[in-house]
Amino acid sequence: MTQTALKWGVNPADVPVFLRELWELVADQLQLITSVTLTGFRQRPLPGSQGARQIDADRLLLRASRGLWRCQACHRAHLRPTPLMKCLAWRCTGILVKENENPDNYDLMVLDGRFDMLRPREHSAQIPAADREELERLFKGDGDRVNTLVCTPTLELGVDIGALDSVLMRNVPPLPSNYGNVRVALAGAIGWLSTSPMRELTLMIVPTSMTH
Numbered sequence: 001m002t003q004t005a006l007k008w009g010v011n012p013a014d015v016p017v018f019l020r021e022l023w024e025l026v027a028d029q030l031q032l033i034t035s036v037t038l039t040g041f042r043q044r045p046l047p048g049s050q051g052a053r054q055i056d057a058d059r060l061l062l063r064a065s066r067g068l069w070r071c072q073a074c075h076r077a078h079l080r081p082t083p084l085m086k087c088l089a090w091r092c093t094g095i096l097v098k099e100n101e102n103p104d105n106y107d108l109m110v111l112d113g114r115f116d117m118l119r120p121r122e123h124s125a126q127i128p129a130a131d132r133e134e135l136e137r138l139f140k141g142d143g144d145r146v147n148t149l150v151c152t153p154t155l156e157l158g159v160d161i162g163a164l165d166s167v168l169m170r171n172v173p174p175l176p177s178n179y180g181n182v183r184v185a186l187a188g189a190i191g192w193l194s195t196s197p198m199r200e201l202t203l204m205i206v207p208t209s210m211t212h
């Protein structure tokens with residue numbers, strides 16, 4: 001903390017007073033740091049933790065930020081600008097420079113994307129027929145309670161399940177007739193997910209309502 005205070009331009013002789021007043025500001029006046037009793041086994045106070053303080057989580061706010069500030073000497077990234085743009089790394093005298101987000105960064109694009117939650121249900125002979133019909137009804141309906149069916153050939157035999165966005169096949173069908181039965185008619189897009197030594201064929205079907 002002393003080093004940080006010096007970086008911020010505090011006169012060396014004034015550092016102890018500065019740090020004391022800074023603590024009084026965040027702990028007493030702003031109440032950002034509150035007294036806590038740390039407990040361990042059976043809620044007993046942890047020995048040696050009297051007088052502990054911690055940041056009050058109720059006073060924290062999350063704010064979206066764009067870009068970061070990078071030290072030009074040690075390249076450490078800072079999430080926000082510092083006083084006088086000084087790097088806070090130990091013994092580094094570097095200066096921070098704003099670094100804008102790369103609009104082509106795939107990870108950031110994924111984070112900012114709009115997500116639709118998959119709500120998958122199993123559709124196989126293990127599921128009683130009445131439950132399967134209920135599943136098909138939910139899947140075809142306007143709601144989003146079930147928007148993905150993971151199914152065996154139970155869904156192959158002429159079941160109308162409405163509009164689809166995509167179908168993924170986990171294995172090559174054992175016979176051309178299996179492929180022709182329903183799957184081509186089910187959706188415009190059919191993708192092979194993988195081949196497996198098992199002869200079982202599994203479909204993953206997603207309705208068109210998920211394409212936004």
Ligand SMILES: [Zn+2]
Binds near residue numbers: 071073087089093095
């Ligand atoms: Zn640095």
